Amino acid sequence: MHLYLNSPSLSVCPKCGKAVLPHRVCVSCGYYKGREVINVMEKLDRKERKRKEKEIKDYEKEGAKPAAKDTAEEKK
Numbered sequence: 001m002h003l004y005l006n007s008p009s010l011s012v013c014p015k016c017g018k019a020v021l022p023h024r025v026c027v028s029c030g031y032y033k034g035r036e037v038i039n040v041m042e043k044l045d046r047k048e049r050k051r052k053e054k055e056i057k058d059y060e061k062e063g064a065k066p067a068a069k070d071t072a073e074e075k076k
C-alpha cells in the first residue's frame, strides 16, 4: 500500500512508514527523529506488539533506503 499523501501537513514516519504529523512523535511506533520517544510497545499486549514489530520490520525491509529522505518523492 502506497502512501501518496498530497497534504503538506503530513509526513511519513521514517521508522514505520505511517503518516504522521510533522514535528510530532509518531503515535504508531513512538519514534521521533529516529529516536524512541514513547514506548508504545509497552502499552500493547503481546499480540499487538508482535504485529507492530512485524509491521516495522516489513517497512524497513521494503521501504528503507539510505537516502530515503531525498529520493522519497522521486518516482522512477
Ligand SMILES: [Zn+2]
Pocket: 013, 014, 015, 016, 017, 018, 026, 027, 028, 029, 030, 031
Ligand atoms: Zn512510526
